Amino acid sequence: MFLPENIDLAQSGKYILSIRLTPNGFSFCIFSPVDKSVFHYQETAFSKNLSLIENIKKTFFEVNFFSQPFQKALVTIVSPRYTTVPDTFFDKKKAKDIFDFNIHGKSGRVLDNHIVEGSYRVLFDIDEEVYSFLSRSLWNPTFFSYKTHLLSYFLKYASETGRKRCFVNFHDEMISTTCFSNNKLLSANTFSNTDKFDALYNIVNVWEKQSLDQNSDLLILSGNLSDNKESIDTLKKLIKNVKILNLDTPENYSYIPTDVLLALSIGHEALGSDKP
Numbered sequence: 568m569f570l571p572e573n574i575d576l577a578q579s580g581k582y583i584l585s586i587r588l589t590p591n592g593f594s595f596c597i598f599s600p601v602d603k604s605v606f607h608y609q610e611t612a613f614s615k616n617l618s619l620i621e622n623i624k625k626t627f628f629e630v631n632f633f634s635q636p637f638q639k640a641l642v643t644i645v646s647p648r649y650t651t652v653p654d655t656f657f658d659k660k661k662a663k664d665i666f667d668f669n670i671h672g673k674s675g676r677v678l679d680n681h682i683v684e685g686s687y688r689v690l691f692d693i694d695e696e697v698y699s700f701l702s703r704s705l706w707n708p709t710f711f712s713y714k715t716h717l718l719s720y721f722l723k724y725a726s727e728t729g730r731k732r733c734f735v736n737f738h739d740e741m742i743s744t745t746c747f748s749n750n751k752l753l754s755a756n757t758f759s760n761t762d763k764f765d766a767l768y769n770i771v772n773v774w775e776k777q778s779l780d781q782n783s784d785l786l787i788l789s790g791n792l793s794d795n796k797e798s799i800d801t802l803k804k805l806i807k808n809v810k811i812l813n814l815d816t817p818e819n820y821s822y823i824p825t826d827v828l829l830a831l832s833i834g835h836e837a838l839g840s841d842k843p
Contacts, residue, residue, distance in 0.1 A: 570597070570607055571605075571606075571607050573604065573605050574597055574605060574607060576632050576635060579632070579635040579636055579637050579638075580636055580637065580638050581599060581638060582597050582598060582599055582605070582637055582638060583597070583598055583599075583600055583637060583638055583639045583640075583641065584596075584597055584633065584637040584639070584640045584641065584705075585597075585598070585641040585642075585643065585827070585830065586633075586640075586641065586642045586643070586701075586705075587642075587643045587645060587713070587824070587826075587827060588623075588642065588643070588644055588645060588693075588697075589645040589739045590645070590646065590739070591612065591613055591739070591740075592610060592611060592612045592613050593610070593611045593613065593622070593623065593626050594608065594609060594610040594611065594824075594827075595608075595609060595630070595633075596608040596609070596827060597637075598831065600638070603817070606817045608817070608820060608823055608827070611626055619694060619697060620694070620696045620697055620700060623697060623700065623701075624700065627704055633704060633705060634704055634705065634706065635706065636706045637706055639709065640705040640706050640707060640708040640709070641708065641709050641710075641711065641830075642701055642705070642708050642709070642710045642711065643710075643711045643712070643713050643716070643826060643827075643830070644691055644693050644710065644711070644712055644713065645713040645738070645739055645741075645824075645826070646691065646692075646712075646713075646757075647741065647756075647757035647758070648670050648672075648674075648691060648692055649670075649689055649690060649691040649712045649714050649755075649757075650665070650666060650669040650670055650689075650690050650691075651682075651687050651688065651689055651690075651718075651752065651755055652665055652687060652688045652690060653686060653687045653688075654681075654686045654687055654688065655686075657679075657687075657688050659679070662677050662679055662690055663677045665690060666690045666691075666692060669690075670692070674692045675692040675693050675694045675695050675697075675698065676692060676693050676694075676695050676698040677690060677691070677692050678690070678691060678692070678693065678710050678712075679691075680711055680712055680715040682715065682718050682719055682722070684719070684722055684723070684750070685718065685722050685750065685752055687752065689712050689714055689715045689718065691712035691714070693710065698710075711830075713743075713824075713826040714743065714745075714755060714757070714826075716825075716826040716827075716829045716830045717734070717736060717743060717745060717825065717826055717829065718745060718752070718755065719829070720829045721734045721745050721747065721787075722747065722750060722752070723750075724787070724812070725785060725787070725810075726747065726749055726750055728785065729749065730783060730784050730785055730808075731746065731747065731748045731753070731777065731778075731779050731780070731784040731785070732746065732747050732784065732785045732786075732787060733745070733746045733770075733773065733774055733777070733779055733784065733785065733786050733787070734746075734747075734787045734788075734789065734812075735770055735786065735787070735788050735789070735802075736788075736789045736790040736825050736826075737760060737788070737789070737790035737791045737792060737794070737795045738790045738791055738824050738825065738826075739824070740759065740760050740761055741757055741758065741759060741760050742757070742758045742759075742760045742766050742769065742770065743755075743756070743757045743790075744756050744757075744758070744769070744770060744773045746773065746777045746779070753777045754773060754776070754777055756769075756773060760795070763795075763797060763798050766795075766798055767798055767801055767802070770802065771805065774786075774806070781805060781806045781807060782807050782808075783807075783808070784808065785808050785809075785810060786802060786806045786808065786809045786810070787809075787810045787811075787812050788802075788809065788810070788811050788812065789811070789812035789814070789825045790824065790825045791822060791824075792811065793822075812825070814828040814829070815828070816828065
């Protein structure tokens with residue numbers, strides 16, 4: 568496994584390990600919280616012939632340094648299976664019941680992240696076997712929904728304009744939409760992006776449901792923009808104020824998912840995460 572020369576795993580306690588699980592793959596990055604020049608990001612596609620847990624175990628066997636005592640071990644789950652709950656209505660003992668009421672299908676281990684500035688929780692689930700394996704194999708890991716990283720940053724972005732904002736993030740054959748009015752969260756959704764017409768329909772439908780004004784409110788785009796140029800061009804014809812979210816990407820990388828870049832920019836310590 569190739570790593571940059573400035574990453575010395577004999578001193579793993581100096582670095583943060585961040586793992587990202589998607590429906591079809593696995594990625595990880597190793598970075599220094601105090602030196603931006605120390606950074607490595609790598610993606611691995613899953614085999615269709617293996618189950619999710621078998622793919623993860625295979626990856627851990629091949630990348631045999633994940634179990635080392637890093638300063639922090641962080642796991643981000645990229646999935647549309649999440650919901651938000653205001654602090655006023657959140658009861659940790661009833662978290663699974665709340666999640667099951669909002670998300671259809673059999674749930675796994677239900678976890679929550681706290682968006683302190685917004686006063687609400689992000690509930691999400693992870694396969695029980697995967698959760699158990701990662702909890703055993705990593706050094707005291709903390710789990711996040713990818714949506715937590717997005718919400719924490721989008722909450723404050725352009726909030727001073729007084730206009731409603733709709734954020735659209737293109738990633739992993741999905742589209743994440745998030746709408747705010749000032750600092751108030753209006754909606755948070757994730758849709759499939761395998762069909763461009765369905766994707767556009769979902770974005771426009773969110774825009775209309777939240778009563779956003781196509782002449783005055785903001786549409787802010789991020790993520791894998793190069794592969795979605797046609798959809799973006801169409802959106803620019805429909806909505807007057809379209810902005811691109813420009814984030815610093817480490818050198819030698821053409822694309823890194825928005826949630827990874829945001830987690831780096833705002834600092835993981837700003838995100839509250841609880842274990843069940």
